[in-house]
Amino acid sequence: QGKGISDGVVKLGVLTDMTGYYSDLAGPGSVLAAKMAVEDFGGKVDGKPIQVVSADHQLKADVASNTARKWIDEQQVDALVDLVSSSTALAVMPIVNEKKRIALFSGPGTTAITGDKCNPYTVHYTYNNWALANGTGREVVEQGGKSWFFITADYAFGKSLEEDTSAVVKAAGGKVLGSVRFPSPGTTDFSSYVLQAQSSGAQIIGLANAGQDTVNSIKAATEYGLTKSQKLAGLLIFISDIHSLGLQTAQGLYATTAFYWDHDDASRKWAKRFQSHPDNKKKAMPTMVQAGVYSSVRHYLEAVKAAHTDDADAVMAKMRELPVNDFFAQNGRIGPDGLHRHDMYLVQVKTPKESKGPWDYYKILKTIPASQAFPSVEAQKCPIAVKK
Amino acid sequence: MQALFGQLLLGLINGSFYALLSLGLSIIFGLLNVVNFAHGALYMSGAMVAWLLAQYLGIGYWPALLLAPAVVGLVGVVIERTMLRRLYQLDNLYGLLFTFGLTLVIEGLFHEQYGNSGNPYPVPEVLQGGVRLPFMYLPEYRAWVVVVAMIVCFGSWLVIERTKLGSYLRAGTENPRLVQAFGINVPLMFTITYGFGVALAAFAGVMAAPIYQVSPGMGSNLIMVVFAVVVIGGMGSILGSILTGVGLGVIEGLTRYFYPPASSVVIFVIMALVLLVRPAGLFGRQK
Amino acid sequence: MSEALRAGASVGWPVARVRGAFAVMFVAGLVLPFFVYPVFVMNVLCMALFASAFNLLLGYCGLLSFGHAAFLGAAGYLCAHAVKDWGLPPEVGLLLGVLLSAGLGLVIGGLAIRRSGIYFAMITLGLAQVVYFLAVQLPFTGGDDGLQGVPRGKLLGLLSLEGRYAMYYFVYAVFLAGFFAIYRAIHSPFGHVLRSIRENEPRALSLGYDVDRYKLMAFVLSAALAGLAGATKALVFQSETLTDVHWHMSGEVVLMTLLGGMGTVMGPSVGALIVLVLQNYLSGFGSWVTVITGLVFVVGVLAFRRGFVGEAIALAKKFPF
């Protein structure tokens, strides 16, 4: 591709889970966020229109890669957005690399994206497992939660989340007593695993799982009185999960998040717009993934504008060059490995009494500065980043 | 050792729950010769309806326990009257396909309306808390599930096996026209049966609402397992699927304890083995 | 399977017309990639082959296998692995895949064949779940991420398949080969015996046919061809994932076959086309896809039970043209 906007339009493809487990924390909400970002940007860049297309990858790696291929080959999509769930993200990475398009990941968590599997066209924008592990893991250990036991979803995401957290826990001087890996999807009843966690005698039960699994395991844990003697640490908690659990069940839970709507005026302002937007049928508050989608799209468009082209290399250069400054991140930076490093927040779920109303769920315990929140470039095993 | 007891008890609890679910399926499966794939979706509907009742009408768990099954059962009756009945005479492949389509529709609609992240449903006050056994802490609600499941299961079993209804239905599935030619209102009988089976699914759904995430997807994981239960127990043998349900619950529980990764497959292995040794399932009567 | 079989048994078109129809479709296949996204067409071809292989069993032996994904996936994994990690050429990858699923077919079929009806379906399902379990657990399958970035390599070390059209015509050739293998099997002495078995097993037995052997033979054939489809698919998408071994896939192939018309030669392919088009062009609509797909099946079963092609044939019979 030469300079200028190829084929006279900048096209963004939101590829996400529209119907599965994650459809509420990403899904239509992510599409909406992307559309809002485009609207706010004025619908044009360099005088060329901006389009948003979207599709459901059904959490299937093959569907994801097919759609990505089709979009790039057929519709000249310039950037893929969101890609919730690690396996779908990993599936599209070789494609964007081969075809020189840009991937703006908001949903997936695995550190491999900017680690050994990294490529020059991928931005990992919102969070990654290391950040979650580090945020929740270290904090909890420091507060005295020294011995851990994990209830882990038996697939890529869960396993890597468990590994990262164990590392952090050990580093912080805690110890890991063990873990149990349950098949997912396909597990509804967690009582058996909760019981094993109970009998492990660990102080902290780390939930290395996501979505429905998290919700069901937390329900079981409270039901079996685990929370009386031991503490739960949800490693990947979205505000939508809290909403579906209800504070009664979720209260006291620790979590690390990249975004909370009630953080400051900027975030409140945007979140309210998002919530009251006509396309947001369920009138839900944005999750960190959806907020991340908005911010990443915004940042991408800024970069295109600055580079006067949608050529992937040029735009990536600009994206790395420009800092991110909006309601989502202050002075966030995209590293050579493609990881977006920004502040994260350690939060605790309020008790029903503390909560002033719907969606008032988190107490922000502390802000984790970008430098600590994410792994350093060196710590990542990303070949291309090290070369530089 | 302690833990093992716990796992056994949990197995029993889940087992009785499987039994309750497979009961409805087994009745429909065995008596109408319909492979009711929609069973999971209807179970989910039961839970969702309970939640909706609570959410919008402030109706609590206890009334919902009757209301939700009634509502869903009624839907079942309509489905049977308007569509399903045309498929009885065909290979049960078609019933399966039809109910599969139905599943997609039901789940899709709920999903469209209420999303997938699910909704909270509290355990009723009287059943909160639990008892501390020497080897584990047993939530009262789970105990309640076991008791109710068992009562309902054996209740329906008695009604169907100990009355003539059972033989009417069995004969009716073999040759409905003829049974009708003997003066039995077969269509009505089938409608009621399907309605009842469906209501049972919804009932199980309400029972599940407080302990599992109430979401459109909650049924799709269970359905295959419940199928396996019914087949292993012997299609049409209601007692069979009750006992098998409990048994498999226990086996699954133990697998979760000794080798969790296999917990999702163990039931299917057992199913294959059983069918190879006993063609009609454990309690099924050979044709 | 009474109803369905009647549809199956009545593929009574004059040979000439059948030939004509095939000729038209053949040409269509040649030019299609210039109008439609080739990868999509290739996907359709693979699934069409898969469904046709499945139909050989359901439509012509009255055996409903609910575990055919096992063959599709197993072959896919082996092929992908062989090409990616062992650096074997694609044709060898395919061959290995086919051999594996044929072998699997021999085992699973050998066990299941002794049962019939829903029990047969359930045994195949059970054993297929075991294959799925292996696909999740075995180290080389990449578990949940699957195998990504599989190279398409050079056919016979000469022709590179990386180009979109080269690959397309390769896949097209594979499809035609598989398809006509099936067509011939159905219209062979063997096929006739299968039909008689499906119609009345004890009678076939009393005529001196070793029913089980014929069924098993059919099962292995079907499995091998399903494997061919799976291996090809893996090359097309340059990846292999759990989707192909999951029971949803086994269900999907049943749907395709019935939608298109079981026991008809073209039916499964048409069914595959319909289903994939639905999935492809509705994928923007979120949950409505699910609802619409569901409705399609409901209506299909209630109103067009013989499937698309089956109904067409029935019409052609009523108003011969």
Next chain:
Amino acid sequence: MASPLAAPPVELLRVTDLHAFYGESHILHGVDFSVNQGELVTLLGRNGSGRTTTLKAILGLTGRRTGSVMMNGRETVHLPTHQIVHLGIGYCPEERGIFSSLSAEENLMLLPKVGGGGLSVDELYAMFPNLRERRHSQGTRLSGGEQQMLAVARILRVGARLLLLDEITEGLAPVIVQALGRVVRQLKERGFTMVLVEQNFRFAAPLADRHYVVEHGRIVDMVTQHELASSMEKLHRYLGV
């Protein structure tokens, strides 16, 4: 008629211009006949002439059907099968229709009563000893003939006043056939009305009051008991002997 001295016969069943279809194929082309209270009539005819179909059509077991079927003065073509039967009809199908998922005894007890004055189970077992012996074995495991006996026995229990019997001597040993002959005679004395479809003319002849001849889905002739001797010629021609 049943007895020449009897008061003017009361009509129990009247079939007028009955047409019946199986899907596309038009099988009955306007069947007309009537049966009086306590009378036994047979439907004779070649294979495929439409006798079974006639019985089925009376019960609404065929596909579409038109015309009129009056069951003691009540029009029934519009009623669903199960209601027609409750007007007091018992049907013994050609293919026996024994249920494989029920034991022999369950098969026997399956049918609900549709009227008073049926035979008791003991009477039935006395009539068909095999059945008592095999009563616990699965219905379709019975021998061909045993299944036939069961099919007959089961409708004698329900106290129907009109019996539709299709090929009841089929595959039965001569002794049993004779026994059955006696049973039918008894039933007649008890005032049962019967329509008998028979290949075994020798069995039917002495029992029947009247014979209807069916050909290509129509009634083409009727022969009464006392005309029988004189019209053997004709009958043989109809039946192609």
Next chain:
Amino acid sequence: MVDDTLLETRHLTKEFAGFVAVNDVSLRVRRGTIHALIGPNGAGKTTVFNLLTRFLPATHGQILYRGEDITHARPAEVARRGLVRSFQISAVFPNLTVLENVRVALQRKLGTSFHFWQSERSLDALDERATELLAQVDLASHRELLAVELPYGRKRALELATTLALEPELLLLDEPTQGMGHEDVGRVTALIQRVARDRTVLMVEHNLSVVADLSHVITVLARGSVLAEGPYADISRDRQVLEAYIGSAEPEAAV
């Protein structure tokens, strides 16, 4: 001359869950004869057929065919050896045409039944023979009909034709004339007579007139065991047989 016994059973016995259906039956079927097996319902005739054709395993006892022990042979194998049966309830391939029904039987001799790569046109060679066989039972005119559409009696005729297609050496017929109209009965009787010239037939039949016309030897079964054996003349006078089976009346002459 050599022993002309084609089929022999020694102490053949079959029990079902404690109930003895066939009890110590020793039969001898001689080459070229028509051997009738009669007896009251539930005597065990069909079961004997099922044992002979290995559709059921014998509880104990032995089956010798052409002097070879076939007690443990597979059903299909028994059939291939030339011992073929018809069924009590008509057994046809409902959704195949009348012609195809017969062809399936003829096809086996081609030895190409596993050839899934060969064209079906290789079967057309059989049509002529098939039509011949159909003509024998007056079905030639119906050859294009689907078998379901035949009335009951015709189905039996078709089944017979199919069975004959195998040119069996020993033909087992279970109630060949059951459910047939008189004209059919006549025809089938004649047919059996014709085919029996170069074959051996073992048949179960309740229609005494048919038995009388056809059979050289009759074995009477009752409650699973042999009650009497001999030519029709003797059997029909045997007191036991009379009360157990034939009953008071004379054998029924065809009307």
